[in-house]
Amino acid sequence: MSSNEFVPYDLIVLLSGISVSLKVFLVSSLFGGLLGLGLALFRHYRFPLLSQLSVFVSEFLKNSPVLVQLFLIYFGLPIFLSMDMSAELAATITLTGNTAAFVSVIIVTAMAAVDKGQIEAARSFGISEMVILKKIITPQALLVAIAPLVGLAVNQLQVTSLVSVIGVMDITKVGAILNQRTWQPFIVWPVIGLTYFAMSMAISKLGRKLELYLRKHQTWSLA
Known part of the structure; x- marks a missing residue:
């Protein structure tokens, strides 16, 4: 078999690559969202120094x-902390x-x-902050923020492609x-591009469904 032919194992490798991309994306989105929320609250309530x-x-x-940022974390942080760091961890951080x-800016704007x-x-009625x-x-800020947050998620998924530069598989x-x-670039790269496209469309579709659900069930009261 010629080395320039595709083999069944290539599909396994491709699926492994997809799982790594999704792992980096999901973990960084989760912790990035929480950290962004914290930064947004600091800004909104104007805590001194914070x-x-x-x-x-x-x-x-x-x-x-x-x-x-990726180079700074991957090459600089291990020196600063005197520790080893995998490429995947550096990418996730x-x-x-x-x-x-970006999440902090979106949330601050929505609030x-x-x-x-x-x-x-x-x-004026003495309700606590x-x-x-x-x-x-x-409830109201979430409706404003949901669309840009979904757009950010799609963008960040695509940004994960940069982590390949430091060796993340x-x-x-x-x-x-x-x-x-x-x-065979006209086979490989269209497949990679279509994979990102499919994942991005899935995120967008889930985002639209979530937005419709929130708008349909929007209720708020001080009770």
């Missing part, structure tokens, strides 16, 4: 190349921070979009290896 720090961190990560930066009159009215956040701000790295072995 608010300014969250703005700086968000703006730096949002406005610097992801590839530079990098995308977690990058995701958090600011909530009618201030409702919030002031609740405060925690109850206002839970009962008034969150994601779908892009697998594609590069298959292309190098088979020299």
